[in-house]
Amino acid sequence: MAVLTEEQSMLRDAAKSWVQEKSPVTAFRKMRDSGVEIGYDVAAWNEMAEMGWAGVIIPEEYGGSNFGYLSLGLVLEELGRTLTASPLIASGLGAASALILGGSESQKGEWLPKIADGSVVAALAVDEGPHHKPEKVEATVSGGKLTGKKVFVLEGMAANVFVVSAKEGGKIELYLVKADDAGVKRTKLSLADSRGAANVEFNGAAADKLTGGAELLEKVLDRARAGIAAEMLGAATQAFEVTLDYLKTRVQFGQVIGSFQALQHRAAKMFTELELARSAVEAALTAIDNDSPDVPELVSLSKAKMGDTFHLISNEMVQMHGGIGMTDAHDAGFYLKRARAAEAAFGNQAYHRDRYAKIQGY
Template sequence: MAVLNEEQSMLRDAAKSWVQDKSPVTAFRKMRDSGAELGYDTAAWNEMAEMGWAGVVVPEDFGGSQFGYLSIGLILEELGRTLTASPLTASAVGAASALALGGSDAQKNEWLPKIAAGEVVGALAVDEGAHHAPEKVALKAEKSGSGYKLTGAKTYVIEGYGAGLLVVSARTSGAPGDKDGVSLFLVPGDAQGLVKTRLALADSRGAANIKFDGVEVGAEALLGEEGKGWDVLEKTLDRARAAISAEMLGAAVQAFETTLDYLKVRVQFGQVIGSFQALQHRAAKMFTDLELARSVVEAALQAIDADSPDVPELVSLAKAKMGDTFHLVSNEMVQMHGGIGMTDAHDAGFYLKRARACEATFGSQSYHRDRYAKIQGY
């Protein structure tokens, strides 16, 4: 486990107590049953913002606390335990990182304080197909007057439906698949020509498909250099991938602990099922996988904080390992609970659905295994 400093320990403890008091799994169930359009409880999100969580990675000059990525990972891990839905990963990590890494002072001044205060929710509009492939950008950005005109579509934009700011990858030159020619733009969520279609996801979270029908933006909307956006995009995505891995870790640990508690009380054939060696072996496998997953997730977050050159490989290792582990633990949770685990009355299905949605977000296990292998020279 990572050695935490005093601030990080306090942040984690505050997150733990808030989640237990204000946002247990019953709160997620209530949000889901209410059919909340945004896929999260806005009152809960406002409380998180008031506690400063939306500004954890935002520089102090722009209204944040700059506590770093391990710190936000600790918060997300606690939120993951009770499946608390929030735009923290998309906005406070995704959009905030893109601005911090590539934004001009004017862009940072305009948007970062609003993101840090939770006044604006940001989202990354990156993918255009069914699978994560950030380099396959086809959405066109053409020069128009002193600015640009954006035409194309983005799919599966996490928190895109309610986002007030979209960080959009567009192509100013080259062909889909080229890393050169990718530019990033800051597009207000209510820009003329934007058509958002809300998606109903298995895990009841917020996402949207977004069509750009000749959306006009000024020159000041360009984030970084024209045609040179890939580097900032990749670094931003790695931060979002590490963040969602931390949330997955929390959910997987809770799924395991809930299952372990059940093995200790469920009686079958006159004895507690946890006494059966076959189930003990399966529990031991989950425990060791979770310990390893924690190590790689924390290593990735610490590498980002240290601005280490091996961030890409550590992030891909963490996302792939965490995907496999959460997949396994959520399956076992349903199976070991037996019939009740298959019902909507039990929470097991929530963890299973969340696992599947998280696995596909910002790159699946196969995407990250492939990326890791390429980085290693295979």
């Protein structure tokens, strides 16, 4: 486990307390059942923004706290425990990173303070097909107008502004596109985990270019990948702890099922995999904070490892709970669905293993 500063410990404790009090899994269930189009509770998001979470990585001069990516990862981990749905990854992490790394002073001044206070939701619009291939870009920009389609845009229905990848002169660039532009059309998607998402079509929408090209795109994606890995870590940890408690209380054949050696071995496997995944996630976030040259491989390592681990634990949660684990009345299904959706976001295990191997020269 990473060694935290006093400020980081306070931030984590505040997030833990708020999540337990204001955003338990029952709140996520209520949000899902309500069918809210944007996929999250606006009142809860406003509270999160008031506590400064939307501005954790944003510099102080733009209304943030500049606490860094490991600090934001601590918040995301706690939110992941109860599957709290919010624009924090899309807006306060992904889009904010794009502006911090590639925005002009004018662009930063216009958007970062609004992202930090939660009054604006920004979203990354990168993928154009069912599989994560950020290098495959058919959207184009000509004369400052962007045309193309993006799919599986997290928080796409709630976004006030999009950070969009497109080609201009054959080169990949990132652009800011306002969601209320007449050339923007979005269609709601229903994801397995009930998170807010949309397909977005751009037809001659006004585009404001960021600086950095394809290199900026990869840096932004790596930060989003590390963030969602941190959220997955929290969800997997909670799923494991709930399952462990069940093994200690469920009685079968006259004894608690946790006394059965086969289940003990499976629980031990989950624990060891979870600890390895935690190390990988924290290493990736720390590398980003330190601007380390090995960020790409550490991020791919963490996303692949966390995907495998959450997949395993969500499966075991359902199986070890038996029949009740198969019902919608139990929370196990929520964790399994979040695992599958999060695995696919910003590249699944196969994508990141292949990327890691290429970085290592294979």
